[in-house]
Amino acid sequence: SAVISQKPSRDICQRGTSLTIQCQVDSQVTMMFWYRQQPGQSLTLIATANQGSEATYESGFVIDKFPISRPNLTFSTLTVSNMSPEDSSIYLCSVGDNEQFFGPGTRLTVL
């Protein structure tokens, strides 16, 4: 199994600002993903974080809004840029091996 930590666990931000969320894994993993879970909703995939290359984004998500870094096999960041209240969500990272393991999530509130 993999142990995943995310920072910050929660934050309240002003519209127009940016927040960078960190995801740290206790072992090297190939596959790492970022999801968003809006209040009361299911999880939606934002992108696959690729080590050494640009992230692969799902339809409706763009790099300018959600830039992702993956400098090595244990760490990734997701930035939520130029935030608006509609970006208020829980952001989760996950890593994949025989099964997927999810981090605890970052609860973001944008005022």
Place this chain on the structure above:
Amino acid sequence: LAKTTQPISMDSYEGQEVNITCSHNNIATNDYITWYQQFPSQGPRFIIQGYKTKVTNEVASLFIPADRKSSTLSLPRVSLSDTAVYYCLPGRDTGRRALTFGSGTRLQVQP
């Protein structure tokens, strides 16, 4: 990807057996069926996976009929701590691929 249909919510009492059925009529031949559990304020976690017939582990049982167009997650003698959202996800290599979550089933266990 196979589209899934699950009950939106279910209520139960402590000590009862709970069965949650998921329909996945267009499941592909190579797809497994995986169930995830999400507690409030946590990321989803893997519960059980199967291909056909019956699979049992320390947490749950999974029943899959011969046509594989549905699956039933069975939770024996639920407790208050089983209150969570349960997602069924058909797919291949679900550990290493991004997951597509449906709406899930919100289980509320009462004393």
